[in-house]
Amino acid sequence: MNPDIVRERENASFNLELLTNILDGGEDKTNRRREIESLVIGDPDFQHEDLNFMSRSERYDAAVKKSAQMILKLREYGISDPEEIYAYKRVARGEFQEPLGVHFVMFVPTLHSQCTPEQHQKWVPLAESFQMLGTYAQTELGHERFFDPCSCVHRGRPEPLDLHLGMFLPTLLNQSSPAQLDAFFMPAWNLEIIGTYAQTEMGHGTHIRALETTATYDPSTQEFVLNSPTISSIKWWPGGLGKTANHAIVLAQLYTQGRCHGLHAFITPIRCMKTHMPLPGVVVGDIGPKFGFDEVDNGYLKLENVRIPRENMLMKYAKVEPDGTYMKPPSDKLTYGTMVFIRSMIVGESARALSKSCTIAIRYSAVRHQSELRPGEPEPQILDYQTQQFKLFPLLATAFAFHFVGQYMSKTYHRISGDINQGDFSELPELHALSAGLKAFTTWAANAGIEVCRMSCGGHGYSRCSSLPDIYVTFTPTCTYEGENTVMMLQTARYLLKSYKQARAGQQLTGIVSYLNEPQSRLQPHSVSSRPAIVDINDLASLVEAYKLRAAKLVELAAKNLQGELQQRKSNEDAWNNSSIDLVRASDAHCHYVVVKLFAAKLSEVGDTAVHSVLSTLALLYALHGIALNSGDFLQAGLLNVPQLDHISQRLKALLSEIRPDAVALVDAFDYRDEMLNSVLGRYDGNVYENMFEWAKRSPLNHTEVHESQHKYLKPLQSKL
Numbered sequence: 001m002n003p004d005i006v007r008e009r010e011n012a013s014f015n016l017e018l019l020t021n022i023l024d025g026g027e028d029k030t031n032r033r034r035e036i037e038s039l040v041i042g043d044p045d046f047q048h049e050d051l052n053f054m055s056r057s058e059r060y061d062a063a064v065k066k067s068a069q070m071i072l073k074l075r076e077y078g079i080s081d082p083e084e085i086y087a088y089k090r091v092a093r094g095e096f097q098e099p100l101g102v103h104f105v106m107f108v109p110t111l112h113s114q115c116t117p118e119q120h121q122k123w124v125p126l127a128e129s130f131q132m133l134g135t136y137a138q139t140e141l142g143h144e145r146f147f148d149p150c151s152c153v154h155r156g157r158p159e160p161l162d163l164h165l166g167m168f169l170p171t172l173l174n175q176s177s178p179a180q181l182d183a184f185f186m187p188a189w190n191l192e193i194i195g196t197y198a199q200t201e202m203g204h205g206t207h208i209r210a211l212e213t214t215a216t217y218d219p220s221t222q223e224f225v226l227n228s229p230t231i232s233s234i235k236w237w238p239g240g241l242g243k244t245a246n247h248a249i250v251l252a253q254l255y256t257q258g259r260c261h262g263l264h265a266f267i268t269p270i271r272c273m274k275t276h277m278p279l280p281g282v283v284v285g286d287i288g289p290k291f292g293f294d295e296v297d298n299g300y301l302k303l304e305n306v307r308i309p310r311e312n313m314l315m316k317y318a319k320v321e322p323d324g325t326y327m328k329p330p331s332d333k334l335t336y337g338t339m340v341f342i343r344s345m346i347v348g349e350s351a352r353a354l355s356k357s358c359t360i361a362i363r364y365s366a367v368r369h370q371s372e373l374r375p376g377e378p379e380p381q382i383l384d385y386q387t388q389q390f391k392l393f394p395l396l397a398t399a400f401a402f403h404f405v406g407q408y409m410s411k412t413y414h415r416i417s418g419d420i421n422q423g424d425f426s427e428l429p430e431l432h433a434l435s436a437g438l439k440a441f442t443t444w445a446a447n448a449g450i451e452v453c454r455m456s457c458g459g460h461g462y463s464r465c466s467s468l469p470d471i472y473v474t475f476t477p478t479c480t481y482e483g484e485n486t487v488m489m490l491q492t493a494r495y496l497l498k499s500y501k502q503a504r505a506g507q508q509l510t511g512i513v514s515y516l517n518e519p520q521s522r523l524q525p526h527s528v529s530s531r532p533a534i535v536d537i538n539d540l541a542s543l544v545e546a547y548k549l550r551a552a553k554l555v556e557l558a559a560k561n562l563q564g565e566l567q568q569r570k571s572n573e574d575a576w577n578n579s580s581i582d583l584v585r586a587s588d589a590h591c592h593y594v595v596v597k598l599f600a601a602k603l604s605e606v607g608d609t610a611v612h613s614v615l616s617t618l619a620l621l622y623a624l625h626g627i628a629l630n631s632g633d634f635l636q637a638g639l640l641n642v643p644q645l646d647h648i649s650q651r652l653k654a655l656l657s658e659i660r661p662d663a664v665a666l667v668d669a670f671d672y673r674d675e676m677l678n679s680v681l682g683r684y685d686g687n688v689y690e691n692m693f694e695w696a697k698r699s700p701l702n703h704t705e706v707h708e709s710q711h712k713y714l715k716p717l718q719s720k721l
């Protein structure tokens, strides 16, 4: 064990096991999670060469193999609780994704959530043959017997099966009639059907109302005929589509009786279940190498007069009768349910990606010595440099904040989706606004934070052995997929502005936007110099209040700017576009307020004094750092005065020093085993250098002492010169 890291752990001011228990939600949960993780770590079937040393094809192969093994082992061990499945997969995957991810997380849940009772009756016997469903019963989406898609959301690296687990299964869960569920869920769960979620097209990802794929109902055969009428309508991006999946949930414009009824979901067989060859009329393949996601066969799909039975339209909400009569759903946004689900889960993913990165960067900073602080003295640990602390500790605080926000988002999703399943759609707009905004807010912050962690490790952060490049390339598309972040922020802004207008009209708001009801007089701008300071920078409650007032102020500002544009006789759409910078800023401030508020609220649940103290320091650091970064907003809203800015920077420095002795223990509390971090720099024992040397020796370029290119090119060249 490296002596620096041993000393760091001895200096900790709190019992880190207690903090781990808080992150897990209780001591029992920590123990069980560890038990499950050990099942993978001790299993020779999951030992393989570092994927960094493999070609893309080998990586895909290894990821499919791993997915298949995971599914078998989970069933062999009888692990069925969603949290436990997650704990198992998290270790088995490491930083890699699984090919079946979207099958379980999007495909099956979409089937679940969009079935009708009649369809349910038809297929129940199939479903009942599956032992695991019973145990999933308590947890899922208000249904009695469905599995929890949360357990399948990918964590770590993408895998070819991610889309099957991640979107195909969740969409099945959300949008199938019960009969469809039973028809498709069991084969999907047993992997006879491997599904993906095919929504995005080459020409449109964001503006899904403009998707061009068509599903035209033919009453004479009671089939839908699916077509990709243009080059831009080719489905592009779905994970697992290229080579893994044999079915896709295809989002297409529904035509019946000569009318278009908008986007609906259709289960579409794309490959033969026996030979795995593409079916007639189906052109399918891999879209080629990407920034990351090497293990996943993100694919293309062109449909040429592909016929599917009427029953393959997901009919829980909207329906097409045999004669072609269309029955409207109670809300046309229910088709978007899978996206809301995944966005809610991505919030917790932000916490995990950032906490892993902080673990690596902080452990490495504790064992790395560089430069001179005082002449003649030994080189200090780089963690002793104030600038290093300033890079890393606010991110550490952010990782804790996002962890608690992730827990909240997941609970809120389950509560509201339970109501939706009971036919109560009243909180759907709030769920959409919250999940869209927090998905964007947390992924942007974590994305930027991972890169800061990488650069804080100097040159070695650039090596794949640090794992930081892998974490980054795997995580960064969360800013784009499941709703591009700017677009998501604008969706939240839409809700905020609507709420603001309602508040101004005297309506009493409830939920997370209720602060918009507060008297506007509190928000009038004051001259910055004359205004008495209303924020106590040492009091978290006061800071929460400041974030709230800043959010209210920015929502008001955006509303006024929008109104100003409208008064210039601009159309609604142009006025909206001309105000969109302000609208995104308002959403960002709203989300920031929610995060600070939830972090502060979490403290009241912590009984242990030492843990409470260290978490309070982190919460204060998170809140003050955010104010320092956005000081213009707080000054403009009259919530701070200029002298306070200096106090804040002094206070921030003091907080960095307070956290310094606990930094390593704080990242240890995230409890990532070495096998999960897969990072030479982030090793628990701190023995970085010797292991870096061993890792490099395994590089394929070192398999021979002299590379063949010497003989092929350089020697002949030398002889010619």
Ligand SMILES: CCC/C=C/C(=O)SCCNC(=O)CCNC(=O)[C@H](O)C(C)(C)COP(=O)([O-])OP(=O)([O-])OC[C@H]1O[C@@H](n2cnc3c(N)ncnc32)[C@H](O)[C@@H]1OP(=O)([O-])[O-]
Residues within 6 Å of the ligand: 101, 102, 154, 158, 162, 163, 166, 167, 197, 199, 200, 205, 206, 207, 208, 209, 239, 333, 336, 337, 339, 340, 428, 429, 432, 480, 481, 482, 483, 484, 487, 491, 494, 495, 498
């Ligand atoms: C492993 C990785 C896997 C990755 C997979 C993928 O990426 S899969 C691909 C992922 N792809 C994406 O994520 C695509 C991203 N794009 C989209 O989700 C949509 O095109 C959109 C939301 C941007 C606009 O949609 P639009 O043009 O239909 O809507 P509009 O703006 O005209 O607003 C009309 C009303 O609808 C409301 N409303 C909207 N959404 C929801 C919702 N989910 N729920 C509830 N409500 C919602 C909205 O608030 C508004 O309410 P209001 O004010 O009238 O009361």
Ligand SMILES: Cc1cc2nc3c(=O)[nH]c(=O)nc-3n(C[C@H](O)[C@H](O)[C@H](O)COP(=O)(O)OP(=O)(O)OC[C@H]3O[C@@H](n4cnc5c(N)ncnc54)[C@H](O)[C@@H]3O)c2cc1C
Residues within 6 Å of the ligand: 102, 163, 167, 197, 198, 199, 200, 201, 203, 204, 205, 206, 207, 236, 237, 238, 239, 293, 298, 477, 480, 481, 482, 483, 484, 485, 486, 487, 490
């Ligand atoms: C790794 C990965 C996996 C994916 N997996 C899947 C999958 O399994 N299934 C699937 O269907 N899709 C998948 N996607 C596609 C993904 O969902 C889309 O790429 C995403 O929704 C963004 O859409 P877009 O690519 O059309 O971006 P665009 O909308 O073209 O975005 C480009 C720019 O335009 C801006 N913009 C667009 N509209 C607006 C607006 N209204 N207001 C302001 N600015 C705007 C955006 O902010 C952005 O800056 C995946 C993508 C990736 C990268």
